[in-house]
Amino acid sequence: xxxxxxxxxxxxxxxxxxxxxxxxxxxxxxxxxxxxxxxxxxxxxxxxxxxxxxxxxxxxxxxxxxxxxxxxxxxxxxxxxxxxxxxxxxxxxxxxxxxxxxxxxxxxxxxxxxxxxxxxxxxxxxxxxxxxxxxxxxxxxxxxxxxxxxxxxxxxxxxxxxxxxxxxxxxxxxxxxxxxxxxxxxxxxxxxxxxxxxxxxxxxxxxxxxxxxxxxxxxxxxxxxxxxxxxxxxxxxxxxxxxxxxxxxxxxxxxxxxxxxxxxxxxxxxxxxxxxxxxxxxxxxxxxxxxxxxxxxxxxxxxxxxxxxxxxxxxxxxxxxxxxxxxxxxxxxxxxxxxxxxxxxxxxxxxxxxxxxxxxxxxxxxxxxxxxxxxxxxxxxxxxxxxxxxxxxxxxxxxxxxxxxxxxxxxxxxxxxxxxxxxxxxxxxxxxxxxxxxxxxxxxxxxxxxxxxxxxxxxxxxxxxxxxxxxxxx
Ligand code: ARG
Numbered sequence: 001x002x003x004x005x006x007x008x009x010x011x012x013x014x015x016x017x018x019x020x021x022x023x024x025x026x027x028x029x030x031x032x033x034x035x036x037x038x039x040x041x042x043x044x045x046x047x048x049x050x051x052x053x054x055x056x057x058x059x060x061x062x063x064x065x066x067x068x069x070x071x072x073x074x075x076x077x078x079x080x081x082x083x084x085x086x087x088x089x090x091x092x093x094x095x096x097x098x099x100x101x102x103x104x105x106x107x108x109x110x111x112x113x114x115x116x117x118x119x120x121x122x123x124x125x126x127x128x129x130x131x132x133x134x135x136x137x138x139x140x141x142x143x144x145x146x147x148x149x150x151x152x153x154x155x156x157x158x159x160x161x162x163x164x165x166x167x168x169x170x171x172x173x174x175x176x177x178x179x180x181x182x183x184x185x186x187x188x189x190x191x192x193x194x195x196x197x198x199x200x201x202x203x204x205x206x207x208x209x210x211x212x213x214x215x216x217x218x219x220x221x222x223x224x225x226x227x228x229x230x231x232x233x234x235x236x237x238x239x240x241x242x243x244x245x246x247x248x249x250x251x252x253x254x255x256x257x258x259x260x261x262x263x264x265x266x267x268x269x270x271x272x273x274x275x276x277x278x279x280x281x282x283x284x285x286x287x288x289x290x291x292x293x294x295x296x297x298x299x300x301x302x303x304x305x306x307x308x309x310x311x312x313x314x315x316x317x318x319x320x321x322x323x324x325x326x327x328x329x330x331x332x333x334x335x336x337x338x339x340x341x342x343x344x345x346x347x348x349x350x351x352x353x354x355x356x357x358x359x360x361x362x363x364x365x366x367x368x369x370x371x372x373x374x375x376x377x378x379x380x381x382x383x384x385x386x387x388x389x390x391x392x393x394x395x396x397x398x399x400x401x402x403x404x405x406x407x408x409x410x411x412x413x414x415x416x417x418x419x420x421x422x423x424x425x426x427x428x429x430x431x432x433x434x435x436x437x438x439x440x441x442x443x444x445x446x447x448x449x450x451x452x453x454x455x456x457x458x459x460x461x462x463x464x465x466x467x468x469x470x471x472x473x474x
Contacts, residue, residue: 029086030329031094036336038077040126041091042070044119047222048202049110057113057212062106069103070095090329091123092116113212114205117236117324121201124332126223128245131339132194135249138346139187143180143464145353150176151457155450157435158273158363159372164265166370169435170448172363177456182255184460187467189248197241200225204235207323237323239313242331246310249338250303256345257303260296263352267293272362277355280348295348302341309334367435371400371410376432376441385424395422409433 046067053063073095076082088094093116099107153172160170200220203210209232216228229235266273267281276293284290313334316327374396381392398421403410411433418425431437443449446456 030090034091037123040123044122047219051219058109065103065106069099113210118204136190142350146180154453157367159367169367173453174448186252193244198226199229201235204232233323249342250310253303253306257300260299263296275357280352306338309338373438376438380432
């Protein structure tokens with residue numbers, strides 16, 4: 001007859017030789033990834049123990065031993081001598097079990113007036129907050145790199161595109177400053193997210209709060225939070241802060257990806273607007289002439305991972321009843337993956353932007369192609385000849401058709417031919433048909449005129465200086 005153990009072996013399959021317990025352990029344990037939270041876990045426990053002693057919930061002696069034990073564990077983990085155990089499920093129980101080995105029964109007093117539910121909410125918030133501060137600083141470096149390049153190219157002309165067709169000439173500085181606006185918004189989302197998550201969960205306990213006379217304001221302050229959370233049920237069931245981190249990361253990654261795509265296009269021999277430095281490109285193993293924009297391509301691709309991470313956690317959270325459910329343990333890997341990916345993308349893009357070799361001549365040549373100053377001709381007819389814009393648009397269309405037929409630029413059409421299209425055209429029109437004049441004339445607020453671009457750069461420099469102090473709680 002088969003023993004019960006053997007029966008279970010057969011049911012669960014060969015991989016789990018020791019029966020259903022091993023399967024449970026494998027699905028239940030999070031230590032494989034949540035050991036990343038060790039520093040936050042120990043910091044949280046130190047603050048909690050200090051508060052328990054201050055309020056008389058545990059003795060000063062016990063607190064001293066607990067603190068000493070926790071600090072020993074911290075250095076064991078940091079020097080690599082700590083043994084993590086899957087049987088102990090997660091970082092919280094791994095630390096607590098080791099604490100008991102080190103200091104004996106007093107270790108059991110640390111978990112008074114708390115639960116793993118508020119403990120994990122605390123650890124994870126602390127981690128996400130620190131990551132947001134890293135992203136804030138990385139965005140600051142990226143913005144500085146952009147503003148410097150934009151200043152250099154405030155008057156360098158390039159074609160502006162819509163539908164990826166030449167539309168109107170713009171300056172390269174103006175185009176770069178478009179990304180400054182985008183990454184500036186990303187940075188303000190980071191700061192908003194920090195502001196909103198800046199509340200301490202510890203003391204919410206399992207979900208209902210605790211009967212012990214805890215001081216949640218004390219722990220909040222000790223851990224650098226603005227204040228404690230206000231509703232214990234919400235506190236242990238909320239992962240908005242993780243979702244916000246993922247959604248702002250996804251938006252930022254999408255911005256990085258659009259820029260990466262432009263770099264890929266600009267660096268083709270067909271465009272030739274920019275050349276990537278050797279440090280951010282690779283050669284081909286078979287085609288000696290090639291220089292591939294790998295870093296840009298990988299930035300474009302890694303956006304997929306981050307978008308996936310966001311969808312993964314949104315899907316975990318949807319339909320969860322209040323308060324804590326074990327589903328929420330699945331929050332961490334998505335956030336860790338997105339964080340690692342975004343940090344790398346931001347660093348690579350900052351390096352690439354700083355290194356980019358810009359071919360001003362190629363941009364200038366392209367800026368004049370494709371009748372890019374046609375709108376300037378139409379505007380001139382409105383301004384100087386008093387035509388309604390629709391009529392001017394029509395006349396300009398005829399001029400473009402003629403230039404196309406002659407295979408020349410608008411500025412090369414003889415005056416008689418232009419006058420045959422509209423008799424009020426004078427040779428003053430040629431001044432607006434050049435790319436440089438077209439660009440210089442767009443002085444509306446936020447427009448592409450070098451004077452306006454420089455004004456925006458000045459304003460951004462001030463703003464970056466003001467924002468240079470790290471994002472933190474106010
Ligand atoms: N490892 C768990 C997590 O990441 C910690 C919280 C466990 N709480 C519980 N009631 N089982 O969510």
